[in-house]
Amino acid sequence: MTGDAHHLLPSAEPVTLIDCHGRPVASTAYAAPDAAALVRAFAALVTARRLNDQAYALVRQGRLAVYPSSHGQEACQVAAAQVLAEGDWLFPTYRDTIAAVNRGVDPVEALSLLKGDWHCGYDPYEHHVAPHTTPLATQLPHAVGVAHAARLRGEPTVVMALCGDGGTSEGDFHEALNFAAVLRAPVVFLVQNNEYAISVPLARQTAAPSLAYKGIGYGVPGERVDGNDAAALLAVLGAAVERARAGGGPQLIEAHTYRMQAHTNADDASRYRRDSEVAAWVERDPLTRLEAHLRKRDLLDDARLAELTAEAERVATHLRDGLNRDVTPDPAMLFDHVYARPTPQLAEQAALVADELEREGALR
Amino acid sequence: MTVTAPGHQKLTMAQTLNRALRDAMTADPAVVVFGEDVGALGGVFRITDGLTAEFGEDRCFDTPLAESGIVGVAVGMAMNGLRPVVEMQFDAFAYPAFEQIVSHVAKMRNRTRGRVALPMVIRVPYAGGIGGVEHHCDSSEAYYAHTPGLHVVAPANPADAYGLLRAAIASDDPVVFLEPKKLYWSKEEVELGAPVPGIGTAVVRREGTDATLIAYGPAVPVALEAAEVAAAEGRSLQVVDLRSIVPFDDETVCAAVRRTGRAVVVAEASGFASVSSEIVARVTERCFHALAAPIRRVTGFDIPYPPPKLEHFQLPGVDRVLDAVDDLQWEDR
Numbered sequence: 001m002t003g004d005a006h007h008l009l010p011s012a013e014p015v016t017l018i019d020c021h022g023r024p025v026a027s028t029a030y031a032a033p034d035a036a037a038l039v040r041a042f043a044a045l046v047t048a049r050r051l052n053d054q055a056y057a058l059v060r061q062g063r064l065a066v067y068p069s070s071h072g073q074e075a076c077q078v079a080a081a082q083v084l085a086e087g088d089w090l091f092p093t094y095r096d097t098i099a100a101v102n103r104g105v106d107p108v109e110a111l112s113l114l115k116g117d118w119h120c121g122y123d124p125y126e127h128h129v130a131p132h133t134t135p136l137a138t139q140l141p142h143a144v145g146v147a148h149a150a151r152l153r154g155e156p157t158v159v160m161a162l163c164g165d166g167g168t169s170e171g172d173f174h175e176a177l178n179f180a181a182v183l184r185a186p187v188v189f190l191v192q193n194n195e196y197a198i199s200v201p202l203a204r205q206t207a208a209p210s211l212a213y214k215g216i217g218y219g220v221p222g223e224r225v226d227g228n229d230a231a232a233l234l235a236v237l238g239a240a241v242e243r244a245r246a247g248g249g250p251q252l253i254e255a256h257t258y259r260m261q262a263h264t265n266a267d268d269a270s271r272y273r274r275d276s277e278v279a280a281w282v283e284r285d286p287l288t289r290l291e292a293h294l295r296k297r298d299l300l301d302d303a304r305l306a307e308l309t310a311e312a313e314r315v316a317t318h319l320r321d322g323l324n325r326d327v328t329p330d331p332a333m334l335f336d337h338v339y340a341r342p343t344p345q346l347a348e349q350a351a352l353v354a355d356e357l358e359r360e361g362a363l364r
Numbered sequence: 365m366t367v368t369a370p371g372h373q374k375l376t377m378a379q380t381l382n383r384a385l386r387d388a389m390t391a392d393p394a395v396v397v398f399g400e401d402v403g404a405l406g407g408v409f410r411i412t413d414g415l416t417a418e419f420g421e422d423r424c425f426d427t428p429l430a431e432s433g434i435v436g437v438a439v440g441m442a443m444n445g446l447r448p449v450v451e452m453q454f455d456a457f458a459y460p461a462f463e464q465i466v467s468h469v470a471k472m473r474n475r476t477r478g479r480v481a482l483p484m485v486i487r488v489p490y491a492g493g494i495g496g497v498e499h500h501c502d503s504s505e506a507y508y509a510h511t512p513g514l515h516v517v518a519p520a521n522p523a524d525a526y527g528l529l530r531a532a533i534a535s536d537d538p539v540v541f542l543e544p545k546k547l548y549w550s551k552e553e554v555e556l557g558a559p560v561p562g563i564g565t566a567v568v569r570r571e572g573t574d575a576t577l578i579a580y581g582p583a584v585p586v587a588l589e590a591a592e593v594a595a596a597e598g599r600s601l602q603v604v605d606l607r608s609i610v611p612f613d614d615e616t617v618c619a620a621v622r623r624t625g626r627a628v629v630v631a632e633a634s635g636f637a638s639v640s641s642e643i644v645a646r647v648t649e650r651c652f653h654a655l656a657a658p659i660r661r662v663t664g665f666d667i668p669y670p671p672p673k674l675e676h677f678q679l680p681g682v683d684r685v686l687d688a689v690d691d692l693q694w695e696d697r
Binding site: 113118119120123124125130131133135138140141142143144145146147148149150152153171172175176178179182183333336337338339340343344345 | 396422427428430432433435436437438439440441442443444445446448460463464467468472473474475476477478479480481512513515535536537564610611612614615
């Protein structure tokens with residue numbers, strides 16, 4: 001064991017490659033992603049923003065039970081998905097619907113649990129996206145297990161495990177980092193520090209100089225990145241993924257971002273933060289920043305933007321149509337997947353419900 | 365399912381559990397074993413003795429000392445094609461993993477509509493009777509049995525320990541495998557090569573005609589001893605060993621009670637809101653007209669598990685069982 005922890009330290013400031021005005025920022029540590037990657041990321045950001053706002057509207061219309069929006073955090077969502085190769089896994093939280101969609105999950109299916117359904121909607125093995133997890137940080141040890149199993153089989157799988165700033169206070173966050181380090185599991189832990197855990201600001205969550213320091217005690221290198229800079233995210237996360245794939249072990253990355261909307265529709269953000277604070281973050285919006293950058297480089301014009309907006313609208317319409325369809329859930333299914341085969345007791349209970357339904361049907 | 369080496373051998377439960385792990389690992393390369401001290405040491409009870417040496421560190425390995433992490437990592441490994449068998453060092457040390465077990469191990473199949481199964485076994489050395497200090501003697505079965513999505517089993521002899529552990533490892537559902545610590549060193553003639561019980565089947569351990577003793581895990585030998593003493597006193601007691609708490613074998617248990625019309629449930633765990641109360645409720649609901657007396661229970665008291673010098677007051681003993689049998693309203697016969 002080496003006493004020198006210097007290599008574990010994150011950069012002093014979050015890595016930024018594009019500033020708020022769209023101008024490139026020189027970095028000695030990271031090369032800027034190529035033009036194609038930036039254009040691809042921007043297209044995804046436009047759709048991501050539209051989906052966030054569409055989902056938010058669907059809550060107001062009563063079609064979704066709740067939506068923890070990633071409005072303002074879309075660059076993290078898009079980059080976390082785009083740096084992965086086919087076969088890599090993503091472990092999302094409830095605020096990471098957009099990341100799941102960017103891995104190929106149908107947005108209607110991705111919102112099943114938030115619609116109020118009893119299942120995650122999609123097949124986790126189809127796109128290697130775990131069902132989103134609600135109890136904070138509990139998915140992180142699962143991510144380590146998936147990565148370790150792949151490593152035991154000699155597969156080149158990397159796992160991207162997401163959580164928020166509040167989640168870093170949970171025990172499972174720490175146990176997962178420690179297990180990943182000891183097992184040298186190929187996991188990239190991405191913490192989206194959006195400044196608030198519902199209403200509790202970061203200063204009440206931790207006294208650490210940066211959440212990326214939380215890996216150091218476990219021997220996990222940390223890095224800090226501007227969470228509203230898609231270019232920096234692609235570079236930093238991409239490097240971490242390749243490092244993990246090459247056998248370099250896990251990494252902990254803190255993305256500095258901001259939750260532009262309330263925790264969910266059920267939350268009142270005016271009780272714990274000022275409008276002026278939110279306004280300051282509008283300047284740093286991940287979409288306008290990358291748009292300005294691409295326009296400066298002639299990688300984007302009004303015509304192309306109109307195409308991207310139309311594509312985003314098409315996806316939003318698909319989401320709207322999907323959630324506006326009234327599907328009557330079948331109560332019998334509640335018993336079907338508790339066990340591989342229902343226990344005799346469950347079979348009895350399922351029969352009871354079936355009988356109730358039959359009598360109810362006969363009365364109609 | 366059959367074991368590899370045929371013939372009769374005198375083995376302890378610790379040995380048959382070890383053999384079950386070894387045979388399962390030989391039969392299926394997806395089976396991996398991990399936990400605290402399970403490698404070089406072979407586990408504090410030596411249940412994993414020799415597995416790392418035989419199968420290598422990828423198949424049987426020590427982990428950091430963090431039970432939630434152990435179970436959580438096992439969830440991920442089970443999601444990704446393996447069959448993890450994890451050891452919680454002692455019953456009360458499993459509680460840090462409780463959230464993982466309740467929120468994920470038990471629910472993954474359901475919340476993915478059957479797409480993601482978790483074929484994993486959580487082995488828990490459990491219950492008292494070994495003079496253990498605090499946090500080493502808990503009967504924690506009710507917490508797990510109350511959670512839909514888990515199978516919960518507790519063997520009471522070396523042969524069942526082997527068979528149930530093989531069945532648990534082969535199961536596509538998660539199994540909480542409760543190993544009665546005080547029975548680890550119990551020895552019996554084991555017929556290797558004999559068919560082994562599946563999960564969910566109780567067994568009549570001793571035939572009897574006057575009353576039925578219903579027990580599981582560490583309480584089974586107590587019930588058998590009580591039946592032996594009762595026989596000498598002229599009363600014929602039947603003994604049912606549940607083996608599996610979830611799924612519960614209503615059929616075998618109720619058929620047994622119907623034959624005698626009287627029953628006593630014997631369990632080490634505290635009685636309030638317990639597996640023993642569930643058994644009484646189930647049997648009463650199903651066999652009320654066959655009962656000649658209310659079902660009695662002999663359980664641990666509703667107190668934190670006592671220190672070694674006092675634990676015999678907590679544990680159901682033969683005398684308490686026989687007293688309960690005496691209370692089964694024989695005068696109404």
